[in-house]
Amino acid sequence: MRCIHHIALICSDYDRSRAFYRDIIGLPVIREVWRAERQSWKCDLDAGNAQIELFSFPAPLPRPSRPEACGLRHLAFIIADIDVEVARLDAAGVPCEPIRVDDHTGRRFTFFADPDGLPLELYEQLAA
Incomplete structure (x- = not known):
């Protein structure tokens, strides 16, 4: 694969x-x-x-969509600037959780949901 x-x-x-x-x-x-x-x-x-x-x-x-339910936990999107994307989602009426930092990679990330409540993640990966 x-x-x-x-x-x-x-x-x-x-x-x-x-x-x-x-x-x-x-x-x-x-x-x-x-x-x-x-x-x-x-x-x-x-x-x-x-x-x-x-x-x-x-x-x-319907399917359970809680973060700890068995099955797909969330879908993550790589983005370059989390602050810009969170502001854009907020302007569109899509609330995001507070931005966190991954303890292992030091990358910033946050979660939000699609219209059916599917957990989605923004994962900041700065351009090299």
């Missing part, structure tokens, strides 16, 4: 989640298709070296 190709997310409100990841997070749309046989939209978003796939389904089941 070399790297991650995609992360798939099922949304409770497809239009709201697509707007969040496209307009607020800033991920460009690669393609968007209607899958009639599943009554489901699928939107592929460019996340750098990977893609995020957003899916809609008629009645998705």
Whole structure:
């Protein structure tokens, strides 16, 4: 295995989640298709070296999303300036937790949530 190709997310409100990841997070749309046989939209978003796939389904089941629940804990995005990104999210009405420092790497990070409560992280990695 070399790297991650995609992360798939099922949304409770497809239009709201697509707007969040496209307009607020800033991920460009690669393609968007209607899958009639599943009554489901699928939107592929460019996340750098990977893609995020957003899916809609008629009645998705809820899933625990607490940080310590079994399964995916959170999805982290590398950013260059955490202060700029936190301010941008705040201006868009997306609250972030206080910025913390990773004890092992010295990098700054924070958490926020997508429209369905999925924990997301900003992880600052300054340009070399």
